Amino acid sequence: MRRLLRSPLWLALLLALADWATGFSDPVAHGYWHAVYKNWQNAAPQSIVVVNVGDISDLGSAGEARLIDLVRSSKPKNLYLDSKFHFDKISSDDAKLRVALDKLGQNTVFVIRPLNNNHFIERDKFEIPDQSLIRNRRVAVSAWQDNFIWFAESAPYWVEIDGTRYPTFSTELSGVHSGLQSLYYPDFSVDPDTIPFISARALLDGRMPSAALAGKAVVLEASGQESSLRYFGHGTVTPAAFDIAGAVALSRPINVNLSGLAMLALVFALLYWGHGAATKRTKWLAYSLVLVAVLPLPVLLRGMGLIAYPDAAMFCAAVFASIRIWQKRIKRVQHTSASGLPNMLALSNSTLPVGCDVVVASVARYEEMLATLPRELHGECARQIARRIAVGCGATEIYHSDGGHFAWTEEARPLDMQLSHLEGLRALFAAPLQIGPHTFDTNIHFGLDRNEGVETATRVNSALASANEALANGRAIELFEAHRLAEAPWELSLHARIDEGLRNGDIWLAFQAQWDIATNRICGAEALIRWNHPTRGPIAPNAFILQAERAGRIDALTYWVLDQAITAAQAINAKGERFQMSVNLSGQMVDKPDLVRNFAEIAARRGIDPHLITVEVTETSTMGNRAAAVHNLTQLRQLGFRLSIDDFGTGEASLAYLADLPSDELKLDRRFVARIVDSDRERAIVASTIGLAHALGQTVVAEGIEDAATLALLRDMGCDLAQGFYLGRPQPFAVFEREYDASGLREFGRV
Ligand code: C2E
Ligand code: MG
Ligand code: MG
Numbered sequence: 001m002r003r004l005l006r007s008p009l010w011l012a013l014l015l016a017l018a019d020w021a022t023g024f025s026d027p028v029a030h031g032y033w034h035a036v037y038k039n040w041q042n043a044a045p046q047s048i049v050v051v052n053v054g055d056i057s058d059l060g061s062a063g064e065a066r067l068i069d070l071v072r073s074s075k076p077k078n079l080y081l082d083s084k085f086h087f088d089k090i091s092s093d094d095a096k097l098r099v100a101l102d103k104l105g106q107n108t109v110f111v112i113r114p115l116n117n118n119h120f121i122e123r124d125k126f127e128i129p130d131q132s133l134i135r136n137r138r139v140a141v142s143a144w145q146d147n148f149i150w151f152a153e154s155a156p157y158w159v160e161i162d163g164t165r166y167p168t169f170s171t172e173l174s175g176v177h178s179g180l181q182s183l184y185y186p187d188f189s190v191d192p193d194t195i196p197f198i199s200a201r202a203l204l205d206g207r208m209p210s211a212a213l214a215g216k217a218v219v220l221e222a223s224g225q226e227s228s229l230r231y232f233g234h235g236t237v238t239p240a241a242f243d244i245a246g247a248v249a250l251s252r253p254i255n256v257n258l259s260g261l262a263m264l265a266l267v268f269a270l271l272y273w274g275h276g277a278a279t280k281r282t283k284w285l286a287y288s289l290v291l292v293a294v295l296p297l298p299v300l301l302r303g304m305g306l307i308a309y310p311d312a313a314m315f316c317a318a319v320f321a322s323i324r325i326w327q328k329r330i331k332r333v334q335h336t337s338a339s340g341l342p343n344m345l346a347l348s349n350s351t352l353p354v355g356c357d358v359v360v361a362s363v364a365r366y367e368e369m370l371a372t373l374p375r376e377l378h379g380e381c382a383r384q385i386a387r388r389i390a391v392g393c394g395a396t397e398i399y400h401s402d403g404g405h406f407a408w409t410e411e412a413r414p415l416d417m418q419l420s421h422l423e424g425l426r427a428l429f430a431a432p433l434q435i436g437p438h439t440f441d442t443n444i445h446f447g448l449d450r451n452e453g454v455e456t457a458t459r460v461n462s463a464l465a466s467a468n469e470a471l472a473n474g475r476a477i478e479l480f481e482a483h484r485l486a487e488a489p490w491e492l493s494l495h496a497r498i499d500e501g502l503r504n505g506d507i508w509l510a511f512q513a514q515w516d517i518a519t520n521r522i523c524g525a526e527a528l529i530r531w532n533h534p535t536r537g538p539i540a541p542n543a544f545i546l547q548a549e550r551a552g553r554i555d556a557l558t559y560w561v562l563d564q565a566i567t568a569a570q571a572i573n574a575k576g577e578r579f580q581m582s583v584n585l586s587g588q589m590v591d592k593p594d595l596v597r598n599f600a601e602i603a604a605r606r607g608i609d610p611h612l613i614t615v616e617v618t619e620t621s622t623m624g625n626r627a628a629a630v631h632n633l634t635q636l637r638q639l640g641f642r643l644s645i646d647d648f649g650t651g652e653a654s655l656a657y658l659a660d661l662p663s664d665e666l667k668l669d670r671r672f673v674a675r676i677v678d679s680d681r682e683r684a685i686v687a688s689t690i691g692l693a694h695a696l697g698q699t700v701v702a703e704g705i706e707d708a709a710t711l712a713l714l715r716d717m718g719c720d721l722a723q724g725f726y727l728g729r730p731q732p733f734a735v736f737e738r739e740y741d742a743s744g745l746r747e748f749g750r751v
Helices: 002-006 010-021 026-039 054-071 092-101 169-174 200-205 241-249 259-276 280-294 296-303 311-334 345-349 364-370 374-392 415-428 455-474 481-491 495-503 541-552 553-571 595-606 628-637 656-659 680-695 708-717 733-743
Strands: 048-053 078-082 108-112 138-142 151-157 158-161 164-167 198-200 215-221 356-363 397-403 405-411 434-435 438-440 445-451 477-481 508-515 521-533 538-539 582-585 613-616 642-648 666-670 700-701
Touching: 002 010, 010 259, 010 311, 026 296, 026 508, 048 054, 048 200, 048 241, 054 092, 054 200, 054 215, 078 169, 078 434, 092 345, 108 169, 108 481, 138 158, 138 164, 138 169, 151 241, 164 169, 164 445, 198 200, 215 241, 241 311, 259 280, 259 311, 280 311, 280 438, 345 397, 345 405, 356 364, 356 374, 356 415, 356 455, 364 628, 374 405, 374 434, 397 521, 405 438, 405 455, 415 445, 415 477, 445 455, 455 477, 455 642, 495 508, 495 521, 495 553, 508 733, 521 541, 521 733, 553 582, 553 595, 553 613, 553 733, 582 642, 595 628, 595 680, 613 628, 628 642, 642 656, 666 680, 680 700, 680 708
Parallel strands: 048 198, 048 215, 078 108, 078 215, 108 138, 445 477, 521 582, 582 613, 613 642, 642 666, 666 700
Antiparallel strands: 158 164, 356 405, 356 445, 397 405, 434 438, 508 521, 521 538
């Protein structure tokens, strides 16, 4: 039921049914028919003539008697006495009138109207003339059902008064006494102004020949028979007009009310068709037919004698249209990014053409650029990047999410072609961006999803995740592997799993020794996080740290590591020798405003001298706000923490980093270290880096030492500290502690 109510279509139907049942939109139907009959008018049949008795009222009953005699002698086809006669208490005149009435033949019908001004409702009172006047001649009743503002709508074929059934006047006029339904609907296209009216006085004066009445249905109508009943398209009209319009309707072969429900069903079917239609053209056709169904169709049907009130159908269409317009508006708002470009949601909700790849580009240092630019240029910045992408790849639509991601679709070329195409696009970003007076060097990283057939939203997210990874790893393009889709639920619930892992000890810290090359002793350790998942087994830190960053759990993890590492450092320091503990700080956290406060708070609470803690930082482009990062690190250093530049030589701008950041230590990346034995070039790079670091007053740590030869070379080059599998693997603390205790007794470097 709730699902149904969320659909604009079913909601519209439900409300329209309620509307139909309560008559809420009756004013709409009224307005519709009134407008229709204002413009749709036909001449009244000339076979029915109305003689206005009112204009001889001054002649009293004697005048009426003369008129009746005159009309009778003119041989009308039928005579309808739609008038209350004035028996004016002058007995001789009244006697004349009675005689005149007596002389009338069987083609005479006495017409009576409700005392209550023509309105026909159950409790209406009718006054039937006495039998001495009627004398076995027919009696007809003019009785109408009207709408909420007294416009006549329909009439019954007969009315029962005091146990006797009397036909209604229109049925007498037309000779049609029954139909498929109990009510009939007058034809208001009959223009009341064209009904032939003859003045009674003109007849009596002889100005109008009585022959004009011969063979006609003559209605003797008293004027002043004011009726508050109204006639569609006109308003108040002469009472006989309703009965004539009724007679015209009855003389048609059909007079059936299809009911507003039939219209509603038709319109609903059309809306249903349009709403579900796949193509714009079909939608157009369906919705145009809805307009036809609610506007001209009821008129056409009425012309054929089929009555169809369009108000419930109109209501349904209006509700549906309003909801759709509202939904579209919301969608437009939701689907536009601040730059005015369509956003990722718009792409995610679209249906992708067959044979296309989804590409997301992540722009390096985007937030930094925005921080430099005045607000009014932010949109321009995004649009300029989008234009450059569009020029490079020929895409017509570039989607933008506010975090510096741009997405589009590419024709699915063979992979090597696609990669070189994107490389070409990347080259376009070698030229700096010029936004207002500002110039920016930038770089762009791509995430590519080639999983045809998967839901669009999933593909966009995959490409987005890959673009983030490319950016984080400094790679040009990252391809989203299909098998990772299976990982999605795992990645999404990581938040809770990390908390659980911390609680039950599945997440723990390993310690890898750092040896002082000069003294041949372990002088410190690097704390490295480990996760032994109960079902997945050990998970590599690189894998889940990235996920933890995305899941917003990296803060909690980092502070937990710091706390655990302090516990370990204090245990070793208690043995008497100075011991240095290194912890890793994620690039994502370096610029966080509360980082320094939290580090200081933990160190103070745990009562450790910050000089005993080394914070290792890797330069990556995930580092959002560079200025804030440098500020934080400088402050940490001022608090006493040692700073180490991790993985030196692999980051995006290591030298620049070295210049910006007052650091105490430089860690040579193991990719360099591993190659110094075999490669003269790498050896030269490492040697000169050591020289450079020393010149800047930094300690040099070589990580990833896997053999004695490497260690020997590093010692020759003057490297200060050594770390690697050759010297000791990352171990649980208890194992590490034993190793530490034994290290003074062992020959350097022998594990
Ligand atoms: P890293 O900071 O560069 O850590 C050194 C990595 O090199 C560790 O990998 C270590 O096990 C490995 N390693 C040490 N000696 C050798 C060797 O001789 N040969 C080889 N092949 N590898 C060696 P691990 O533990 O897999 O950690 C990988 C990365 O995960 C770390 O790189 C660090 O960036 C990150 N990480 C680990 N723990 C944490 C943490 O608590 N917080 C944060 N933010 N990052 C962490
Ligand atoms: Mg490290
Ligand atoms: Mg490292």
